[in-house]
Amino acid sequence: MTSSLPGLEGRTAVITGAASGIGRATARLFADAGAAVVVADLNAEGAEQTATDIGKQGGTALAVAGDLSDPAVITRLVAETNGRFGGTDILVNNAGVTDSKTPPARVSDQEWERVVRINLTAPFLLTRAVLPHMLQQQHGVIVNIASEAGLRGGAGGIAYTAAKHGIVGMTKSLAAAYRLAGIRANAIAPGPVRTGISATAAPVDPEGRDLLAPVLEMGITIGVAEAEQIASVARFLASDAADNLNGAIIPADGGWAAL
Numbered sequence: 001m002t003s004s005l006p007g008l009e010g011r012t013a014v015i016t017g018a019a020s021g022i023g024r025a026t027a028r029l030f031a032d033a034g035a036a037v038v039v040a041d042l043n044a045e046g047a048e049q050t051a052t053d054i055g056k057q058g059g060t061a062l063a064v065a066g067d068l069s070d071p072a073v074i075t076r077l078v079a080e081t082n083g084r085f086g087g088t089d090i091l092v093n094n095a096g097v098t099d100s101k102t103p104p105a106r107v108s109d110q111e112w113e114r115v116v117r118i119n120l121t122a123p124f125l126l127t128r129a130v131l132p133h134m135l136q137q138q139h140g141v142i143v144n145i146a147s148e149a150g151l152r153g154g155a156g157g158i159a160y161t162a163a164k165h166g167i168v169g170m171t172k173s174l175a176a177a178y179r180l181a182g183i184r185a186n187a188i189a190p191g192p193v194r195t196g197i198s199a200t201a202a203p204v205d206p207e208g209r210d211l212l213a214p215v216l217e218m219g220i221t222i223g224v225a226e227a228e229q230i231a232s233v234a235r236f237l238a239s240d241a242a243d244n245l246n247g248a249i250i251p252a253d254g255g256w257a258a259l
């Protein structure tokens with residue numbers, strides 16, 4: 001698939017959450033396609049590893065470590081990217097955390113704020129920070145990693161579901177606002193993907209898990225994807241092959257969303 005797509009040479013891609021999982025697979029694929037990649041992640045060691053692996057394969061990558069829920073980290077990420085590469089041409093808002101699936105009546109303020117801040121507010125702040133460069137050059141691509149939980153109510157807890165629906169809305173709003181400015185924003189809504197996301201998740205609430213079980217089991221029965229299968233969709237969206245796609249929310253779930 002990669003070889004038949006237009007390359008990403010001359011483009012700089014900032015990929016959040018690229019120390020592992022979908023983000024790491026996306027960073028590798030984009031670097032293979034010729035992009036200079038900025039690997040942004042809370043996990044400094046993992047971010048360095050992704051950047052080192054890309055370097056060994058002959059690609060160009062810069063690791064920037066930090067917690068993106070801190071606006072100062074977003075400012076530093078954009079400054080380091082601009083300083084090294086001149087600006088962001090492609091942004092993949094991928095970093096995310098799941099919630100505890102606690103039933104809505106018992107969700108704490110802390111959980112709501114943490115999940116919404118990492119999964120929705122941080123992508124907005126980072127997007128806002130890279131838009132001036134994209135607007136100035138009248139070209140830019142934003143790929144948001146949503147979730148099946150951005151399409152339906154039963155694929156996550158309320159904070160995760162609300163944040164992922166928020167990312168879907170943000171994607172459409174960006175597409176509507178900048179459709180004439182050469183900037184495209186699209187989102188991918190993955191079903192279950194084999195990554196380490198549950199290792200870093202809050203402990204799952206048993207009552208909430210049981211409430212969601214029928215929907216989640218349906219997704220798992222349909223199939224658990226590999227990170228590379230989501231990365232390849234991001235690679236397509238980032239390329240000029242997708243230059244007429246704007247505001248699209250693409251399920252990448254083996255057909256779960258079609259049921």
Ligand SMILES: NC(=O)c1ccc[n+]([C@@H]2O[C@H](COP(=O)([O-])OP(=O)(O)OC[C@H]3O[C@@H](n4cnc5c(N)ncnc54)[C@H](O)[C@@H]3O)[C@@H](O)[C@H]2O)c1
Nearest residue numbers: 017020021022042067068094095096147192193195196197
């Ligand atoms: N794995 C799945 O089943 C699945 C399904 C649908 C959507 N998604 C979405 O895919 C995206 C990537 O998840 P993944 O499955 O690859 O998981 P992952 O845990 O392997 O990767 C997420 C990365 O985000 C980073 N991160 C988390 N919080 C951060 C913060 N505050 N600042 C900076 N970096 C932070 C983590 O360190 C990690 O490297 C997430 O947005 C997730 O919601 C995953």
